[in-house]
Amino acid sequence: MKKGKLFVISGPSGVGKGTLCKRLMELRPLRFSVSMTTRSPRPGEEEGVNYYFVSREFFQKTLDENGFLEHAEVFQNRYGTPKAEVLQYLESGQDMLLDIDVQGALQVKRNYPEAILVFILPPSLSALSARLAERGTETKEMLEHRLNCARHEISFLPEYRYRVINNDLETAVAELTAIVDAEHCRLQDDAAELIEALN
Amino acid sequence: MKKGKLFVISGPSGVGKGTLCKRLMELRPLRFSVSMTTRSPRPGEEEGVNYYFVSREFFQKTLDENGFLEHAEVFQNRYGTPKAEVLQYLESGQDMLLDIDVQGALQVKRNYPEAILVFILPPSLSALSARLAERGTETKEMLEHRLNCARHEISFLPEYRYRVINNDLETAVAELTAIVDAEHCRLQDDAAELIEALN
Numbered sequence: 086m087k088k089g090k091l092f093v094i095s096g097p098s099g100v101g102k103g104t105l106c107k108r109l110m111e112l113r114p115l116r117f118s119v120s121m122t123t124r125s126p127r128p129g130e131e132e133g134v135n136y137y138f139v140s141r142e143f144f145q146k147t148l149d150e151n152g153f154l155e156h157a158e159v160f161q162n163r164y165g166t167p168k169a170e171v172l173q174y175l176e177s178g179q180d181m182l183l184d185i186d187v188q189g190a191l192q193v194k195r196n197y198p199e200a201i202l203v204f205i206l207p208p209s210l211s212a213l214s215a216r217l218a219e220r221g222t223e224t225k226e227m228l229e230h231r232l233n234c235a236r237h238e239i240s241f242l243p244e245y246r247y248r249v250i251n252n253d254l255e256t257a258v259a260e261l262t263a264i265v266d267a268e269h270c271r272l273q274d275d276a277a278e279l280i281e282a283l284n
Numbered sequence: 285m286k287k288g289k290l291f292v293i294s295g296p297s298g299v300g301k302g303t304l305c306k307r308l309m310e311l312r313p314l315r316f317s318v319s320m321t322t323r324s325p326r327p328g329e330e331e332g333v334n335y336y337f338v339s340r341e342f343f344q345k346t347l348d349e350n351g352f353l354e355h356a357e358v359f360q361n362r363y364g365t366p367k368a369e370v371l372q373y374l375e376s377g378q379d380m381l382l383d384i385d386v387q388g389a390l391q392v393k394r395n396y397p398e399a400i401l402v403f404i405l406p407p408s409l410s411a412l413s414a415r416l417a418e419r420g421t422e423t424k425e426m427l428e429h430r431l432n433c434a435r436h437e438i439s440f441l442p443e444y445r446y447r448v449i450n451n452d453l454e455t456a457v458a459e460l461t462a463i464v465d466a467e468h469c470r471l472q473d474d475a476a477e478l479i480e481a482l483n
Contacts, residue, residue, distance in 0.1 A: 267466035
């Protein structure tokens with residue numbers, strides 16, 4: 086049985102990552118990983134779909150058992166990617182998709198070096214700034230803060246295997262799809278197995 | 285200026301490599317590298333299109349000057365891929381395509397480690413045998429010889445970055461195209477440059 090691939094997608098806020106992931110999942114059979122969190126469900130959020138909602142105790146116990154591929158604390162709420170579930174799917178041949186920030190992606194890479202890290206870039210920082218401003222929901226200070234975060238995130242680009250520039254949406258989707266398809270043609274430890282199977 | 289990529293395609297005789305390379309070049313702007321040879325032109329062969337036809341002295345001089353990415357001797361004729369020409373095209377941003385055997389591909393990898401090696405596999409050795417027999421031009425001994433060569437070539441599979449199984453032609457063409465596109469999204473030493481360009 087051929088193992089699935091773990092794709093990790095990061096990119097600054099406003100870069101269009103959500104739309105890209107959605108489109109990619111319409112085109113290729115990737116499964117989105119559900120995170121665990123200690124925060125309360127918001128109206129409309131479903132257990133096991135948006136998140137696994139757990140107590141702080143359960144989260145800590147999972148962490149103590151080395152049960153996360155990555156985890157973080159944001160505004161006193163904890164978030165983590167459950168390792169066992171992701172690894173089981175991969176083992177069964179299912180490709181997985183994680184949409185996480187740079188710090189999380191680097192943790193995943195440490196815990197699962199075969200992970201394929203893809204960074205979504207804006208065409209330029211001024212284009213990103215314009216897109217964030219278009220939302221119309223951000224104060225000038227928040228915009229400046231987001232741009233500084235973007236600069237900081239982008240500085241980790243050399244840790245990633247691929248970069249996709251989201252200038253034209255369709256081009257970016259095609260590039261993401263090419264990355265998924267090419268990674269399935271990539272030889273890793275499976276060459277000997279393949280040679281065997283040919284006979 | 286972004287450098288071009290060097291794609292090296294190998295695969296056993298009868299696997300359909302020629303057709304695949306032709307289709308790939310219709311879909312993507314790759315330039316086929318012209319080899320240098322000491323053998324005489326056959327009717328219809330053009331200088332600079334099929335080969336550069338040179339004297340044994342000129343070939344040896346080029347070799348002495350370390351002027352080949354790879355070279356080989358077959359039936360007392362010498363063949364080689366001129367390094368200067370390929371590197372010039374790559375430098376100018378042009379992607380290049382080499383269709384060479386395993387020994388040649390490994391020499392290219394040594395001389396130009398950024399080369400992207402792709403191995404075209406048959407669905408199985410019996411499928412390859414059937415395809416070779418279909419040609420109707422081979423004796424039983426020649427067929428046996430070609431299959432032994434195929435087995436030997438395939439044993440070098442672990443040296444390659446990608447493998448494409450040529451079962452269905454259109455699928456194989458799509459995979460090759462995905463590999464070319466994904467390699468253009470791949471980060472190498474250009475991350476710092478990209479970050480710079482974003483500002």
